[in-house]
Amino acid sequence: MMDWLQAHPMTVVGLVLWAVGVLWLMPGKQAGSTRPKIPGLLLTAAGLFAFCLSCGKPQTQLADEVMFWVFAVSALLCGVLMITARNPVYAALWFALATLATCGLFLLQSAPFLAAATIIVYAGAVIVTFLFVIMLAQQSGAAGYDQKSGQSVMATISAFILLGAVAMTLQQEKLEIGVPVVVAKAKETNAAVAPSPPNMSAMMQASGSGSPAGLPTAPADAPEEKPAVPGNLLSSADPDHAVGDLKGLGRSLFSDYLFAVELAGTLLLVASIGAIALAPRREQGAL
Amino acid sequence: MTPEDLRFLLVGAGLFILGAIGFLTRRNLILMVLSAELMMHGVSMTLVTFGRIHQTQEGQIFTIFTLTVAACEAGLALALVLSLYRKSHSLDIQLWSELREPDMPAPVQDAPARIDDGSGSYGDTPKLTPAGIVPKDPPRTKSSAGASSART
Numbered sequence: 001m002m003d004w005l006q007a008h009p010m011t012v013v014g015l016v017l018w019a020v021g022v023l024w025l026m027p028g029k030q031a032g033s034t035r036p037k038i039p040g041l042l043l044t045a046a047g048l049f050a051f052c053l054s055c056g057k058p059q060t061q062l063a064d065e066v067m068f069w070v071f072a073v074s075a076l077l078c079g080v081l082m083i084t085a086r087n088p089v090y091a092a093l094w095f096a097l098a099t100l101a102t103c104g105l106f107l108l109q110s111a112p113f114l115a116a117a118t119i120i121v122y123a124g125a126v127i128v129t130f131l132f133v134i135m136l137a138q139q140s141g142a143a144g145y146d147q148k149s150g151q152s153v154m155a156t157i158s159a160f161i162l163l164g165a166v167a168m169t170l171q172q173e174k175l176e177i178g179v180p181v182v183v184a185k186a187k188e189t190n191a192a193v194a195p196s197p198p199n200m201s202a203m204m205q206a207s208g209s210g211s212p213a214g215l216p217t218a219p220a221d222a223p224e225e226k227p228a229v230p231g232n233l234l235s236s237a238d239p240d241h242a243v244g245d246l247k248g249l250g251r252s253l254f255s256d257y258l259f260a261v262e263l264a265g266t267l268l269l270v271a272s273i274g275a276i277a278l279a280p281r282r283e284q285g286a287l
Numbered sequence: 288m289t290p291e292d293l294r295f296l297l298v299g300a301g302l303f304i305l306g307a308i309g310f311l312t313r314r315n316l317i318l319m320v321l322s323a324e325l326m327m328h329g330v331s332m333t334l335v336t337f338g339r340i341h342q343t344q345e346g347q348i349f350t351i352f353t354l355t356v357a358a359c360e361a362g363l364a365l366a367l368v369l370s371l372y373r374k375s376h377s378l379d380i381q382l383w384s385e386l387r388e389p390d391m392p393a394p395v396q397d398a399p400a401r402i403d404d405g406s407g408s409y410g411d412t413p414k415l416t417p418a419g420i421v422p423k424d425p426p427r428t429k430s431s432a433g434a435s436s437a438r439t
Contacts, residue, residue, distance in 0.1 A: 022305075022308065026312060051297070051301070052294065052297075052298075068294070072294070072298045075298065075302060075328075076298065076301050076302065076305065079301075079302055079305035079306070079309075079325055080305060082305075082309065082321070082322075082325065083305055083306075083308055083309030083312070083313065083318075083322060083325075088315050088317055088318055088378075091318050091321060092317075092321060095321050095324065095325060098302070098325065098328065099328065102302070102328045102331070102332060105295065105298065105332060106331075106332075106335060109295060109335050109336060109339055110339065111335050111347050111350075113347070114331075114335065114347050114350055114351065114354075117351065117354055118331070118354060121354055121357070121358050122324070122357075125358065125361075126324065126357075126358070126361045129361065129362075129365055130317055130320075130321060130361075130365070133317060133365050133368060133369065134317055136369075137317075137368075137369075137372050137378050138378065143315075143377070143378070143379070145314040145315060145377075145378070145379040145380075145381065146313075146314070146315055146318075148314065149312040149313060149314070150311075150312060150314060150394070151311065151312065152308075152312045155307075155308050155311035155312050156308055156312075159304045159307050159308045159311075160304065162304060162307075163300055163301060163304040166297075166300045167297060167300070170293055170296055170297060170300075171293065243338065243339055243342055243343065243344060243347075244339075244344075244347060248344055249344050249347060249348065252344045252345075252348060253348055253351070257348055260352060264352055264355040264356075267355065267356065267359055268355060268358070268359055270359075271358075271359030271360075271362055271363055272362065274363055274366070275362040275363050275365070275366040276366075278363065278366035278367055278369075278370055279366045279369055279370065280369055280370055280373045
């Protein structure tokens with residue numbers, strides 16, 4: 001842990017600044033104690049900047065870099081403003097902005113369909129419904145319970161300790177995500193049996209060779225050093241389609257996960273019936 | 288795992304943490320549900336990043352299913368919030384503190400919200416010169432009666 005503290009001081013500084021900013025912006029225990037927002041915003045922004053700066057220096061293009069910074073900082077800043085907003089309508093709008101920024105990050109990760117679906121579901125449906133309920137329930141303006149927060153210090157400190165632990169785990173040098181045991185076994189069998197069996201290992205190699213151009217990690221000169229990492233063996237990656245390709249996504253969704261898709265549709269039906277059954281009836285009186 | 292993947296994972300963890308703080312500190316029912324949705328954004332970001340690390344579609348597919356479940360959850364949560372609001376006429380979570388565990392201390396009761404004091408004192412309303420006969424007391428509205436009974 002001390003090694004990590006010495007190796008990544010920017011992460012710690014960023015986390016501390018960010019936590020102090022969140023605590024500053026949070027409504028206090030007494031209603032009406034309004035601190036000025038500018039120092040909290042500055043602290044939060046500085047903490048976010050240091051936190052994102054400590055994540056390493058990837059070799060990406062300048063446009064990707066700028067897009068990542070804009071989307072990541074706006075997503076986290078909108079999240080902070082959402083959980084500290086006094087007015088629930090503003091909180092819902094900040095949440096919509098955070099959703100949009102998250103969808104931008106999805107786009108950067110070559111998930112365009114997911115970005116579009118998230119915008120449609122969240123910004124289109126969820127936020128509008130939430131705003132309806134807020135306006136229905138709080139017609140008389142700001143309520144007293146929105147001006148206060150319970151146990152904000154404990155919650156913020158423990159949450160940021162958790163975030164620091166996650167960051168420490170992710171920034172371990174020897175952490176190697178993405179090499180499941182199955183691959184090691186397959187490589188052993190592949191090395192043992194000289195004529196490679198055409199079943200599993202061939203499929204894995206095929207899945208590994210279909211890496212898109214968006215990931216500049218695998219060095220071209222040493223393909224053996226970087227093991228090909230397949231995902232689920234029941235649906236290995238299609239070598240013809242890159243990750244996030246809509247055609248491959250739809251094919252996998254409606255062939256490998258067809259039962260789950262049907263199940264999700266059933267779940268939607270059950271949830272809509274349940275929402276209708278739970279909602280207040282008209283004969284039970286108006287709201 | 289490249290530094291590029293690392294920073295996406297850290298942003299996902301940050302969104303999750305912010306949602307957790309919001310869920311723990313806010314007292315508005317709707318904002319608690321919204322904070323849970325923010326946590327789900329962080330989880331989605333992590334799933335997509337892991338899918339890209341493994342070079343498979345499974346991260347995105349699982350996120351699509353998560354999106355479906357989140358939509359169901361939002362609908363059901365709003366129906367529940369509406370039925371709770373019909374009973375207590377407030378979105379305050381502390382009005383439902385009797386549902387807590389029996390060994391937990393009671394939350395600190397604060398001054399009633401200024402929406403519905405029900406006592407007839409309306410604060411800053413302009414005063415008119417009294418004229419005509421003295422009217423009877425206006426009947427208490429249903430909302431203020433329900434709120435005061437729910438608080439006591």
